[in-house]
Amino acid sequence: MKNRFLSNILLTFIWVAITGDFNFANYVFGFVLSFVVLYVITRGKGDAKYFKIIPKLISFIFFFLYELLKANLQVAYDVVTPTFYMQPAIVQVPLDAETELEIALLANLITLTPGTLSLDVSDDRKVLYVHAMYMENKEDFVRDIKNGFERRLLEILR
Known part of the structure; x- marks a missing residue:
């Protein structure tokens, strides 16, 4: 997988150097173009994990940005209106994540989203405690x- 990623990056830089256009859009286009070329060249050969992870990673980034924007708007609306809509609560979220990396990334992503804060992980690493500013339904929150x-996150890491 590392070799395919490095090949993708190398082909991207070759594309940018050949075109002579060093703006961000050309880097993105070069990365997508080299990704497609590598996919076509290597399809049916060996492990195709790289070609499954990159689209999931891009999808995850857009999902996180959407959640970040939604949470920012909710907190900003509550700040600028005279009425407080906060219903704070601490929720136990059962974890499917098992490794230290998976748990740490999940906890940090939750904390980066305004209105939520990861507080602690249970000793057996089966439960994550999360503080939420806007808690309407605990089951919906945990399900989300x-x-x-x-x-x-686990689709990308596993």
Whole structure:
């Protein structure tokens, strides 16, 4: 997988050097073009994990940006209006993540989203404690974390 990624980066830089256009859009186009070329050249040969992870990673980035924007708007709306809509709560989120890396990334992604804060992980690493500013329904909150951040993160890492 590392070799394909490095080949993709190398082909991207070759594309940018050949075209002579060093703007961000050309780097993105070069990366996508080299990704497609590598896919066509290596399809049916060996492990295709790289070609499955990159689209999931890009999808995850857009999902995170959407959640970040949604949470920022919710907190900003609550700040600028005279009425407070906060319903703070601490929620136990059962974890499917097992390794230190998976748990740390999940906890950090939750903390980066405004209105939520990862507080602690249980000693057996089966439960993540999360503080939420806007808690309407605990089951929905847990389901959103499990089916949103955790599922997508584990699809990339495993």
